[in-house]
Amino acid sequence: xxxxxxxxxxxxxxxxxxxxxxxWLHLEKASQAARKLSYKGxxxxxxxxxxxxxxxxxxxxxxxxxxxxxxLDGKPREALSRGNNMVVFNPNxxxxxxxxxxxxxxxxxxxxxxxxxxxxxxxxxxxxxxxIGGRDAQIVYLEPKDEYRYLYKLWLDKEYGLILKMSILDHxxxxxxxxxxxxxxxxxxxxxNWFKPSVDTHKKYIMDEVSDNKIxxxxxxxxxxxxxxxxxxxxVTRMMGNPPQLVHQWVFSDGLSFVSLFVNPISKGQKxxxxxxxxxxxxxxxRVMNGxxxxxxxxxxxxxxxxxxxxxQDVRAH
Amino acid sequence: xxxxxxxxxxxELDIKSSSQAVSEIIKDKRLRERFETYQLIRDSxxxxxxxxxxxxxxxxxxxxxxxxxxxFNKDKKLSDVIAxxxxxxxxxxxxxxxxxxxxxxxxxxxxxLHMKSSSTVEIAQDVPNEYIEAHQMLAPTSVAFYVDxxxx
Numbered sequence: 035x036x037x038x039x040x041x042x043x044x045x046x047x048x049x050x051x052x053x054x055x056x057x058w059l060h061l062e063k064a065s066q067a068a069r070k071l072s073y074k075g076x077x078x079x080x081x082x083x084x085x086x087x088x089x090x091x092x093x094x095x096x097x098x099x100x101x102x103x104x105x106l107d108g109k110p111r112e113a114l115s116r117g118n119n120m121v122v123f124n125p126n127x128x129x130x131x132x133x134x135x136x137x138x139x140x141x142x143x144x145x146x147x148x149x150x151x152x153x154x155x156x157x158x159x160x161x162x163x164x165x166i167g168g169r170d171a172q173i174v175y176l177e178p179k180d181e182y183r184y185l186y187k188l189w190l191d192k193e194y195g196l197i198l199k200m201s202i203l204d205h206x207x208x209x210x211x212x213x214x215x216x217x218x219x220x221x222x223x224x225x226x227n228w229f230k231p232s233v234d235t236h237k238k239y240i241m242d243e244v245s246d247n248k249i250x251x252x253x254x255x256x257x258x259x260x261x262x263x264x265x266x267x268x269x270v271t272r273m274m275g276n277p278p279q280l281v282h283q284w285v286f287s288d289g290l291s292f293v294s295l296f297v298n299p300i301s302k303g304q305k306x307x308x309x310x311x312x313x314x315x316x317x318x319x320x321r322v323m324n325g326x327x328x329x330x331x332x333x334x335x336x337x338x339x340x341x342x343x344x345x346x347q348d349v350r351a352h
Numbered sequence: 353x354x355x356x357x358x359x360x361x362x363x364e365l366d367i368k369s370s371s372q373a374v375s376e377i378i379k380d381k382r383l384r385e386r387f388e389t390y391q392l393i394r395d396s397x398x399x400x401x402x403x404x405x406x407x408x409x410x411x412x413x414x415x416x417x418x419x420x421x422x423x424f425n426k427d428k429k430l431s432d433v434i435a436x437x438x439x440x441x442x443x444x445x446x447x448x449x450x451x452x453x454x455x456x457x458x459x460x461x462x463x464x465l466h467m468k469s470s471s472t473v474e475i476a477q478d479v480p481n482e483y484i485e486a487h488q489m490l491a492p493t494s495v496a497f498y499v500d501x502x503x504x
Contacts, residue, residue, distance in 0.1 A: 140492070140493075213494065274482055281486075292492070306472050307474075308475070309476055310475070311479060316487070318479070320475045320480065
């Protein structure tokens, strides 16, 4: 316990000493605080018309991270994560669907661990101070250097750096996504009694492995001229549709937002899809190239989706 | 291989096939990853996280070290078959989920496509939910996690 308190003290002190020199250290501190501190709180998450309360418990015992995230409104849903592995429990009447996910960057851990990528594409601006969830917070703006990403307004805990509130705003200052702690507390207790799902253990469990993603390094098409800062995070192939067919999926990220690009040959008799649409905070763009269906999905400005769709220079003809 | 695992879990494989299946589970990275998931689920359900001996690496080490003891009692489960130190290593709900994987996978691939007479469709009229879902599975964002798929 004493060691943990001392580590917490050093964590605060080290950033306090440096933050006077480089304003980006505040952001680095925010990034690390979400992963290194142990905290429990309830925040309100808003996306489009959808608002819900979420309870988060996060523990870092010095070597590993544990988190339990529970949706308090609407359908009971919860997730347990240990390190990079996350298991999502979706109980329904008869059974519990279990889904595996990896490498989550959920609020308040929305910043990448290495903020260098963010520095290249955003300008950092300090603003006023406000109280959030009973804590004093410093408001900072991450202003995009180009039109390919949204503006981030962050409320950083003045003492620990943890992100207490975030607003993602579009070019017209309209809120795309928002999350804000109503209450938050740090803790030093390391027991893991809370790390279990409150689901009916008598129900059947079903592993919801939607499809078998296979990591791919096949050069199926040439991708060039991505929007600045976007890098390939993963490339997988999976079977989708009916009749099932092989679909290539690339995920690109600028460190804060994520976009998926799908390419698959259109089989005989199958309809092709074109056009653009918005689903919640996501934009979807579809077009056809050389007999291939190109589909782009992401929570980014419409222009980014279009540019990523147009980044395919060459694709195998079908 | 999936079929083999489910059959193994059902205790319906013969000696030779069981032995092969167990060896393949040990060798296959994807299957081992699955163990890791089940371990997380099991640990969290049983609240056994403090027991360091149950880490997946420890399980794999145990598999490597100990001789494979194939038993053919109908009541025995996979935990007995691969002779793990933890007797309740895999319980039926988790074992059943292996089989569920096959079932869910089959259901998804069998899902009928809404075919229309026209060969080209505007996505605004027919939202490509399967692509949005696939995106959300791999994009580790808050939207993907906290919001139910609105277009469903």
